[in-house]
Amino acid sequence: MNFSSKLLEQAVDEFGRLPGIGRKTALRLVLHLLKQSDLEVSRFTQSLNNLKENIKYCSTCFNISDEALCEICQSAKRDKSMICVVEDTRDVMAIENTNQYQGVYHVLGGLISPMDGIGPADLKIEGLIDRLRQGEITEVILALSATMEGDTTIFYLYRKLKEFNVQVSTIARGIAFGGELEYVDEITLGRSIATRVPYERNVG
Protein backbone atom coordinates (compact mmCIF):
# COMPACT_ATOMS: atom_id res chain seq x y z
CA MET A 1 0.00 0.00 0.00
CA ASN A 2 1.23 3.49 -0.92
CA PHE A 3 0.25 5.70 1.98
CA SER A 4 0.14 9.44 1.37
CA SER A 5 0.75 10.04 5.08
CA LYS A 6 3.04 8.46 7.69
CA LEU A 7 0.50 9.21 10.43
CA LEU A 8 -2.16 7.33 8.50
CA GLU A 9 0.20 4.42 7.90
CA GLN A 10 1.08 4.19 11.61
CA ALA A 11 -2.59 4.08 12.64
CA VAL A 12 -3.33 1.45 9.99
CA ASP A 13 -0.34 -0.60 11.21
CA GLU A 14 -1.73 -0.56 14.73
CA PHE A 15 -5.25 -1.60 13.66
CA GLY A 16 -3.78 -4.25 11.36
CA ARG A 17 -2.17 -5.91 14.39
CA LEU A 18 -5.59 -6.77 15.83
CA PRO A 19 -6.69 -10.40 15.32
CA GLY A 20 -8.71 -10.95 12.15
CA ILE A 21 -8.18 -7.38 10.90
CA GLY A 22 -6.28 -7.20 7.59
CA ARG A 23 -4.66 -4.11 6.11
CA LYS A 24 -7.66 -3.14 3.96
CA THR A 25 -10.09 -3.44 6.86
CA ALA A 26 -7.66 -1.52 9.09
CA LEU A 27 -7.57 1.31 6.56
CA ARG A 28 -11.37 1.37 6.36
CA LEU A 29 -11.66 1.57 10.17
CA VAL A 30 -9.04 4.32 10.48
CA LEU A 31 -10.63 6.42 7.71
CA HIS A 32 -14.01 5.96 9.41
CA LEU A 33 -12.60 7.23 12.71
CA LEU A 34 -10.90 10.11 10.90
CA LYS A 35 -14.31 11.25 9.67
CA GLN A 36 -15.71 11.28 13.21
CA SER A 37 -15.59 14.33 15.49
CA ASP A 38 -12.66 14.91 17.87
CA LEU A 39 -15.02 14.11 20.74
CA GLU A 40 -15.96 10.73 19.32
CA VAL A 41 -12.36 9.74 18.60
CA SER A 42 -11.22 10.75 22.09
CA ARG A 43 -14.14 8.82 23.58
CA PHE A 44 -12.95 5.78 21.60
CA THR A 45 -9.33 5.99 22.74
CA GLN A 46 -10.34 7.02 26.27
CA SER A 47 -12.58 3.96 26.72
CA LEU A 48 -9.59 1.76 25.91
CA ASN A 49 -7.15 3.63 28.16
CA ASN A 50 -9.73 3.61 30.95
CA LEU A 51 -10.23 -0.13 30.62
CA LYS A 52 -6.51 -0.85 30.55
CA GLU A 53 -5.74 1.37 33.55
CA ASN A 54 -8.66 0.54 35.80
CA ILE A 55 -9.53 -3.05 34.98
CA LYS A 56 -9.62 -5.43 37.95
CA TYR A 57 -9.79 -9.17 38.16
CA CYS A 58 -11.96 -10.83 40.80
CA SER A 59 -9.70 -11.96 43.65
CA THR A 60 -11.59 -15.27 43.89
CA CYS A 61 -12.51 -16.38 40.35
CA PHE A 62 -10.20 -14.08 38.31
CA ASN A 63 -13.02 -12.94 36.03
CA ILE A 64 -12.82 -9.37 34.71
CA SER A 65 -14.56 -7.12 37.22
CA ASP A 66 -14.89 -3.48 38.25
CA GLU A 67 -14.49 -4.43 41.91
CA ALA A 68 -12.20 -6.61 44.00
CA LEU A 69 -14.86 -9.33 44.13
CA CYS A 70 -17.03 -9.90 41.03
CA GLU A 71 -20.83 -9.77 41.07
CA ILE A 72 -21.19 -13.52 40.71
CA CYS A 73 -18.82 -14.31 43.61
CA GLN A 74 -20.61 -11.62 45.68
CA SER A 75 -24.10 -12.92 44.97
CA ALA A 76 -25.86 -14.76 47.80
CA LYS A 77 -27.99 -16.58 45.21
CA ARG A 78 -25.10 -18.49 43.66
CA ASP A 79 -24.17 -21.99 44.79
CA LYS A 80 -20.62 -21.62 46.13
CA SER A 81 -20.07 -25.40 46.32
CA MET A 82 -19.87 -25.75 42.52
CA ILE A 83 -17.08 -24.25 40.39
CA CYS A 84 -17.19 -24.07 36.61
CA VAL A 85 -13.64 -23.75 35.20
CA VAL A 86 -13.43 -21.75 31.94
CA GLU A 87 -10.75 -20.30 29.69
CA ASP A 88 -11.74 -16.62 29.69
CA THR A 89 -14.45 -14.07 30.43
CA ARG A 90 -16.23 -14.73 27.11
CA ASP A 91 -16.99 -18.26 28.28
CA VAL A 92 -18.49 -16.90 31.52
CA MET A 93 -20.72 -14.61 29.43
CA ALA A 94 -21.75 -17.46 27.14
CA ILE A 95 -22.66 -19.77 30.04
CA GLU A 96 -24.46 -16.96 31.92
CA ASN A 97 -26.56 -16.38 28.79
CA THR A 98 -27.89 -19.94 28.98
CA ASN A 99 -29.41 -19.33 32.45
CA GLN A 100 -28.63 -22.98 33.19
CA TYR A 101 -25.89 -22.60 35.77
CA GLN A 102 -26.22 -21.33 39.33
CA GLY A 103 -22.74 -22.07 40.66
CA VAL A 104 -19.63 -19.90 40.54
CA TYR A 105 -16.72 -19.76 38.08
CA HIS A 106 -12.97 -19.95 37.88
CA VAL A 107 -11.31 -18.16 34.94
CA LEU A 108 -7.97 -19.74 33.98
CA GLY A 109 -6.96 -16.90 31.65
CA GLY A 110 -5.91 -19.29 28.88
CA LEU A 111 -5.23 -22.95 28.14
CA ILE A 112 -2.06 -25.02 28.39
CA SER A 113 -0.38 -24.70 25.00
CA PRO A 114 3.27 -25.78 24.75
CA MET A 115 3.35 -24.53 21.15
CA ASP A 116 2.63 -20.98 22.36
CA GLY A 117 4.85 -21.37 25.42
CA ILE A 118 1.91 -21.34 27.84
CA GLY A 119 2.39 -23.76 30.72
CA PRO A 120 0.30 -24.48 33.85
CA ALA A 121 2.18 -21.78 35.78
CA ASP A 122 0.85 -19.11 33.39
CA LEU A 123 -2.76 -19.96 34.27
CA LYS A 124 -4.72 -19.33 37.46
CA ILE A 125 -4.51 -22.98 38.53
CA GLU A 126 -2.93 -22.30 41.92
CA GLY A 127 -5.91 -20.06 42.75
CA LEU A 128 -8.28 -22.92 41.91
CA ILE A 129 -6.36 -25.33 44.15
CA ASP A 130 -6.53 -22.75 46.97
CA ARG A 131 -10.31 -22.61 46.63
CA LEU A 132 -10.52 -26.40 46.82
CA ARG A 133 -8.30 -26.48 49.93
CA GLN A 134 -10.92 -24.41 51.75
CA GLY A 135 -13.09 -27.53 51.55
CA GLU A 136 -16.48 -26.08 50.62
CA ILE A 137 -16.39 -27.25 47.00
CA THR A 138 -18.22 -30.46 46.07
CA GLU A 139 -18.11 -30.33 42.26
CA VAL A 140 -15.77 -28.89 39.64
CA ILE A 141 -17.07 -28.65 36.04
CA LEU A 142 -14.35 -28.35 33.41
CA ALA A 143 -15.99 -26.29 30.63
CA LEU A 144 -13.06 -25.97 28.22
CA SER A 145 -12.92 -26.01 24.43
CA ALA A 146 -12.89 -29.36 22.67
CA THR A 147 -9.45 -28.66 21.20
CA MET A 148 -5.98 -30.10 21.75
CA GLU A 149 -5.21 -27.28 24.23
CA GLY A 150 -8.55 -27.74 26.00
CA ASP A 151 -8.05 -31.49 26.33
CA THR A 152 -4.47 -31.06 27.59
CA THR A 153 -5.67 -28.60 30.21
CA ILE A 154 -8.54 -30.88 31.26
CA PHE A 155 -6.11 -33.80 31.66
CA TYR A 156 -3.71 -31.70 33.73
CA LEU A 157 -6.49 -30.32 35.94
CA TYR A 158 -8.09 -33.74 36.39
CA ARG A 159 -4.86 -35.15 37.83
CA LYS A 160 -4.49 -32.13 40.13
CA LEU A 161 -8.10 -32.32 41.34
CA LYS A 162 -8.06 -36.07 42.00
CA GLU A 163 -6.44 -35.56 45.41
CA PHE A 164 -9.43 -33.56 46.62
CA ASN A 165 -12.76 -35.07 47.57
CA VAL A 166 -14.72 -33.43 44.74
CA GLN A 167 -16.73 -34.63 41.78
CA VAL A 168 -14.93 -33.60 38.56
CA SER A 169 -17.07 -33.41 35.43
CA THR A 170 -16.71 -32.07 31.88
CA ILE A 171 -19.46 -30.53 29.78
CA ALA A 172 -21.33 -32.97 27.49
CA ARG A 173 -20.01 -33.45 23.97
CA GLY A 174 -22.06 -34.66 21.03
CA ILE A 175 -24.27 -33.53 18.18
CA ALA A 176 -25.36 -29.88 18.56
CA PHE A 177 -29.11 -29.23 18.77
CA GLY A 178 -30.38 -28.64 15.24
CA GLY A 179 -27.33 -30.43 13.82
CA GLU A 180 -27.91 -32.74 10.85
CA LEU A 181 -26.18 -36.10 11.15
CA GLU A 182 -24.72 -36.14 7.63
CA TYR A 183 -22.74 -32.94 8.29
CA VAL A 184 -21.31 -34.00 11.65
CA ASP A 185 -17.63 -34.96 11.67
CA GLU A 186 -16.77 -38.64 12.17
CA ILE A 187 -15.12 -38.29 15.57
CA THR A 188 -18.05 -36.41 17.11
CA LEU A 189 -20.58 -38.80 15.58
CA GLY A 190 -18.64 -41.90 16.61
CA ARG A 191 -18.17 -40.67 20.17
CA SER A 192 -21.79 -39.58 20.46
CA ILE A 193 -22.84 -43.17 19.69
CA ALA A 194 -20.31 -44.62 22.13
CA THR A 195 -21.41 -42.21 24.90
CA ARG A 196 -25.17 -42.47 24.15
CA VAL A 197 -27.53 -41.58 27.01
CA PRO A 198 -30.90 -43.09 28.04
CA TYR A 199 -33.75 -41.29 26.21
CA GLU A 200 -35.27 -40.17 29.52
CA ARG A 201 -32.15 -38.16 30.32
CA ASN A 202 -32.07 -36.27 27.02
CA VAL A 203 -35.63 -35.03 27.27
CA GLY A 204 -35.44 -34.40 31.03
Place this chain on the structure above:
Amino acid sequence: MNFSSKLLEQAVDEFGRLPGIGRKTALRLVLHLLKQSDLEVSRFTQSLNNLKENIKYCSTCFNISDEALCEICQSAKRDKSMICVVEDTRDVMAIENTNQYQGVYHVLGGLISPMDGIGPADLKIEGLIDRLRQGEITEVILALSATMEGDTTIFYLYRKLKEFNVQVSTIARGIAFGGELEYVDEITLGRSIATRVPYERNVG
Protein backbone atom coordinates in the same frame (compact mmCIF):
# COMPACT_ATOMS: atom_id res chain seq x y z
CA MET B 1 -24.44 -9.77 26.52
CA ASN B 2 -23.93 -9.89 30.28
CA PHE B 3 -20.77 -7.94 30.94
CA SER B 4 -19.01 -8.48 34.24
CA SER B 5 -17.48 -4.98 33.98
CA LYS B 6 -18.82 -1.57 32.94
CA LEU B 7 -15.38 -0.55 31.68
CA LEU B 8 -15.27 -3.61 29.44
CA GLU B 9 -18.77 -2.90 28.17
CA GLN B 10 -17.90 0.72 27.31
CA ALA B 11 -14.82 -0.31 25.32
CA VAL B 12 -16.83 -3.00 23.48
CA ASP B 13 -19.54 -0.40 22.73
CA GLU B 14 -16.94 1.89 21.14
CA PHE B 15 -15.40 -0.86 19.01
CA GLY B 16 -18.88 -2.08 18.04
CA ARG B 17 -19.58 1.34 16.49
CA LEU B 18 -16.89 0.76 13.85
CA PRO B 19 -18.21 -0.26 10.41
CA GLY B 20 -18.43 -4.02 9.92
CA ILE B 21 -17.51 -4.80 13.55
CA GLY B 22 -20.26 -6.62 15.47
CA ARG B 23 -20.47 -7.02 19.24
CA LYS B 24 -18.74 -10.41 19.33
CA THR B 25 -15.84 -9.21 17.18
CA ALA B 26 -15.62 -6.02 19.28
CA LEU B 27 -15.33 -8.13 22.45
CA ARG B 28 -12.62 -10.27 20.86
CA LEU B 29 -10.62 -7.18 19.85
CA VAL B 30 -10.96 -5.53 23.26
CA LEU B 31 -9.93 -8.71 25.12
CA HIS B 32 -6.97 -9.03 22.76
CA LEU B 33 -5.85 -5.47 23.56
CA LEU B 34 -6.39 -6.10 27.26
CA LYS B 35 -3.84 -8.92 27.06
CA GLN B 36 -1.23 -6.65 25.49
CA SER B 37 1.28 -4.62 27.50
CA ASP B 38 0.50 -1.04 28.63
CA LEU B 39 3.07 0.15 26.11
CA GLU B 40 1.35 -1.57 23.19
CA VAL B 41 -2.11 -0.29 24.14
CA SER B 42 -0.86 3.27 24.55
CA ARG B 43 0.91 3.00 21.18
CA PHE B 44 -2.41 1.92 19.68
CA THR B 45 -4.44 4.80 21.14
CA GLN B 46 -1.60 7.28 20.61
CA SER B 47 -1.38 6.48 16.89
CA LEU B 48 -5.05 7.34 16.55
CA ASN B 49 -4.86 10.54 18.60
CA ASN B 50 -1.77 11.58 16.67
CA LEU B 51 -3.48 11.02 13.36
CA LYS B 52 -6.60 12.89 14.42
CA GLU B 53 -4.67 15.86 15.82
CA ASN B 54 -2.00 16.26 13.18
CA ILE B 55 -3.60 15.08 9.96
CA LYS B 56 -3.48 17.53 7.09
CA TYR B 57 -5.23 17.58 3.76
CA CYS B 58 -3.35 18.68 0.64
CA SER B 59 -4.35 22.28 -0.13
CA THR B 60 -4.60 21.46 -3.85
CA CYS B 61 -6.07 17.94 -4.21
CA PHE B 62 -7.44 17.43 -0.64
CA ASN B 63 -5.78 14.02 -0.30
CA ILE B 64 -4.64 13.05 3.20
CA SER B 65 -1.09 14.30 3.65
CA ASP B 66 1.52 15.05 6.30
CA GLU B 67 2.34 18.37 4.65
CA ALA B 68 0.43 21.32 3.22
CA LEU B 69 1.02 20.02 -0.31
CA CYS B 70 0.93 16.23 -0.86
CA GLU B 71 3.78 14.27 -2.44
CA ILE B 72 1.92 13.75 -5.71
CA CYS B 73 1.07 17.45 -6.13
CA GLN B 74 4.68 18.31 -5.23
CA SER B 75 6.25 15.85 -7.67
CA ALA B 76 7.81 17.33 -10.81
CA LYS B 77 7.26 13.97 -12.57
CA ARG B 78 3.47 14.18 -12.50
CA ASP B 79 1.47 15.60 -15.39
CA LYS B 80 -0.36 18.59 -13.88
CA SER B 81 -2.65 19.00 -16.92
CA MET B 82 -4.63 15.85 -16.06
CA ILE B 83 -6.82 15.50 -12.96
CA CYS B 84 -8.32 12.21 -11.78
CA VAL B 85 -11.34 12.86 -9.55
CA VAL B 86 -11.90 10.21 -6.83
CA GLU B 87 -14.08 9.72 -3.77
CA ASP B 88 -11.43 9.23 -1.09
CA THR B 89 -7.80 8.47 -0.33
CA ARG B 90 -8.32 4.72 -0.74
CA ASP B 91 -9.07 5.28 -4.43
CA VAL B 92 -5.86 7.28 -4.82
CA MET B 93 -3.95 4.37 -3.26
CA ALA B 94 -5.70 1.83 -5.51
CA ILE B 95 -4.95 3.80 -8.69
CA GLU B 96 -1.35 4.49 -7.62
CA ASN B 97 -0.89 0.74 -7.16
CA THR B 98 -1.70 0.17 -10.84
CA ASN B 99 1.26 2.34 -11.97
CA GLN B 100 -0.89 3.33 -14.96
CA TYR B 101 -1.57 6.97 -14.13
CA GLN B 102 0.91 9.85 -14.20
CA GLY B 103 -1.43 12.81 -13.66
CA VAL B 104 -2.62 14.36 -10.40
CA TYR B 105 -5.75 13.76 -8.29
CA HIS B 106 -8.67 15.55 -6.75
CA VAL B 107 -10.24 13.92 -3.68
CA LEU B 108 -13.93 14.82 -3.27
CA GLY B 109 -14.21 13.40 0.25
CA GLY B 110 -17.45 11.58 -0.56
CA LEU B 111 -20.19 11.23 -3.17
CA ILE B 112 -23.47 13.09 -3.61
CA SER B 113 -26.05 11.09 -1.66
CA PRO B 114 -29.39 12.78 -0.91
CA MET B 115 -30.37 9.75 1.20
CA ASP B 116 -27.47 10.45 3.58
CA GLY B 117 -27.94 14.22 3.39
CA ILE B 118 -24.71 14.74 1.42
CA GLY B 119 -25.05 17.44 -1.23
CA PRO B 120 -22.51 19.00 -3.64
CA ALA B 121 -21.62 21.66 -1.04
CA ASP B 122 -20.32 18.94 1.31
CA LEU B 123 -17.74 17.80 -1.25
CA LYS B 124 -14.56 19.51 -2.45
CA ILE B 125 -16.16 20.49 -5.78
CA GLU B 126 -15.46 24.22 -5.43
CA GLY B 127 -11.77 23.40 -5.10
CA LEU B 128 -11.90 21.42 -8.35
CA ILE B 129 -13.56 24.31 -10.18
CA ASP B 130 -10.86 26.66 -8.85
CA ARG B 131 -8.17 24.39 -10.30
CA LEU B 132 -9.92 24.39 -13.69
CA ARG B 133 -10.21 28.20 -13.64
CA GLN B 134 -6.42 28.40 -13.52
CA GLY B 135 -6.55 27.09 -17.09
CA GLU B 136 -3.72 24.53 -17.08
CA ILE B 137 -6.00 21.48 -17.04
CA THR B 138 -6.75 19.70 -20.32
CA GLU B 139 -8.43 16.48 -19.10
CA VAL B 140 -10.53 15.48 -16.10
CA ILE B 141 -11.04 11.74 -15.47
CA LEU B 142 -14.02 10.92 -13.27
CA ALA B 143 -12.97 7.71 -11.47
CA LEU B 144 -16.00 7.18 -9.22
CA SER B 145 -17.79 4.02 -8.13
CA ALA B 146 -20.37 2.51 -10.50
CA THR B 147 -23.14 3.05 -7.96
CA MET B 148 -26.18 5.31 -7.79
CA GLU B 149 -24.19 7.87 -5.76
CA GLY B 150 -21.21 7.64 -8.11
CA ASP B 151 -23.40 8.14 -11.20
CA THR B 152 -25.22 11.08 -9.60
CA THR B 153 -21.91 12.73 -8.76
CA ILE B 154 -20.54 12.07 -12.26
CA PHE B 155 -23.66 13.66 -13.80
CA TYR B 156 -23.40 16.71 -11.53
CA LEU B 157 -19.69 17.17 -12.19
CA TYR B 158 -20.11 16.67 -15.94
CA ARG B 159 -22.56 19.57 -16.12
CA LYS B 160 -20.26 21.77 -14.01
CA LEU B 161 -17.19 20.90 -16.12
CA LYS B 162 -18.88 21.44 -19.49
CA GLU B 163 -18.32 25.21 -19.28
CA PHE B 164 -14.54 24.70 -19.24
CA ASN B 165 -12.50 23.78 -22.27
CA VAL B 166 -11.44 20.36 -20.92
CA GLN B 167 -11.88 16.76 -22.01
CA VAL B 168 -14.09 14.97 -19.45
CA SER B 169 -13.79 11.17 -19.35
CA THR B 170 -14.91 8.36 -17.07
CA ILE B 171 -13.01 5.14 -16.37
CA ALA B 172 -13.95 2.21 -18.64
CA ARG B 173 -16.70 -0.13 -17.48
CA GLY B 174 -17.14 -3.71 -18.61
CA ILE B 175 -16.17 -7.28 -17.80
CA ALA B 176 -13.32 -7.49 -15.28
CA PHE B 177 -10.15 -9.26 -16.45
CA GLY B 178 -10.46 -12.92 -15.51
CA GLY B 179 -14.24 -12.57 -15.31
CA GLU B 180 -16.33 -15.44 -16.69
CA LEU B 181 -19.23 -14.32 -18.88
CA GLU B 182 -21.84 -16.55 -17.29
CA TYR B 183 -21.33 -14.93 -13.87
CA VAL B 184 -21.45 -11.32 -15.08
CA ASP B 185 -24.67 -9.40 -14.29
CA GLU B 186 -26.98 -8.59 -17.22
CA ILE B 187 -26.51 -4.81 -17.15
CA THR B 188 -22.72 -5.00 -17.26
CA LEU B 189 -22.79 -7.66 -19.97
CA GLY B 190 -25.35 -5.80 -22.07
CA ARG B 191 -23.49 -2.50 -21.80
CA SER B 192 -20.15 -4.14 -22.53
CA ILE B 193 -21.59 -5.40 -25.84
CA ALA B 194 -23.10 -2.01 -26.66
CA THR B 195 -19.84 -0.20 -25.85
CA ARG B 196 -17.56 -2.79 -27.49
CA VAL B 197 -14.12 -1.59 -28.59
CA PRO B 198 -11.98 -2.52 -31.64
CA TYR B 199 -9.77 -5.52 -30.82
CA GLU B 200 -6.60 -3.51 -31.47
CA ARG B 201 -7.46 -1.13 -28.61
CA ASN B 202 -8.02 -3.83 -26.02
CA VAL B 203 -4.65 -5.48 -26.55
CA GLY B 204 -2.82 -2.17 -27.00
